């Protein structure tokens with residue numbers, strides 16, 4: 001990635017410069033107002049823009065002499081001194097030590113986690129840091145990268161069906177959704193459960209439904225399922241609870257396809273953030289052949305490490321419809337828009353946690 005700093009009198013002028021030098025594909029990483037002049041004399045406001053371009057797309061190969069180049073071997077004099085409390089968890093690449101400038105150790109620590117193993121942002125981050133001398137700009141870059149991987153979830157379709165392994169929180173989340181659609185969105189809601197393995201599972205859903213005065217139908221077979229759908233023909237939204245084990249059986253899934261049109265269904269895979277990464281991968285592979293439209297992450301409150309969510313989103317290319325962070329129905333439910341999820345990820349992991357502890 002090629003990164004350059006542009007200064008101009010106005011934003012429009014700066015953008016023209018960016019366009020001329022880097023072309024239409026350039027991405028603006030940061031912009032701010034700066035003052036020039038000495039001690040207020042002849043001071044004028046200028047706009048400073050940091051723009052970047054993927055290397056292979058660069059339109060002007062030889063850099064102008066005034067462009068800022070990284071000095072890989074020596075740190076700039078104005079670079080902030082690293083905190084002594086910075087945890088030393090440098091990622092080892094082929095046995096070598098940290099790849100990021102010492103002021104960016106907290107970012108290095110985050111990137112060292114399994115969820116970010118696929119990313120190779122080091123060169124860009126170092127270049128960005130040498131260009132701007134700003135830790136904040138580097139942090140912003142990571143924030144924006146994460147945010148851009150979250151797609152805002154589409155509107156729920158008429159049928160919302162939750163699938164996923166046992167105990168991840170499907171029924172609890174469905175009850176939260178029922179409350180959300182009824183109370184917040186003012187929709188009419190019906191509930192169908194196809195999880196008939198345990199009496200307790202049916203009772204659990206019925207209890208929630210009763211509290212919220214929402215009708216619930218139990219479907220023991222596809223005939224019941226069809227009947228339940230007919231009963232709810234006038235409802236705005238129909239929420240369907242399932243048993244994880246059914247959806248691992250290809251014959252059952254095939255039968256389900258025969259009896260239900262998935263094009264009018266928001267089918268969400270529910271994953272618990274408390275699961276190990278390997279298990280999450282395995283669960284995903286068991287469900288990925290279904291026409292999934294989104295992911296739902298539960299139990300964000302039970303772990304300090306929610307960035308597994310980032311990796312699963314990258315892996316699946318699916319939006320996150322919802323995230324849940326507690327057992328309270330209907331409160332502990334967060335809509336999965338990109339800004340909310342990214343904020344949450346960084347609040348929780350927080351740069352504070354990764355490094356600036358005690359600074």
Ligand SMILES: Nc1nc2c(ncn2[C@@H]2O[C@H](COP(=O)(O)OP(=O)(O)OP(=O)(O)O)[C@@H](O)[C@H]2O)c(=O)[nH]1
Pocket residue numbers: 165166167168169170171172173195201243244298299300301302324325326327332
């Ligand atoms: N801490 C926490 N617990 C949750 C959350 N969501 C669900 N739970 C709890 O997880 C447990 C299992 O939830 P269920 O909703 O029964 O899970 P399920 O996927 O329907 O389980 P099965 O029907 O057995 O497959 C319950 O004790 C819930 O209260 C959450 O966001 N945070």
Ligand SMILES: [Mg+2]
Pocket residue numbers: 170171172195201241
């Ligand atoms: Mg359940």
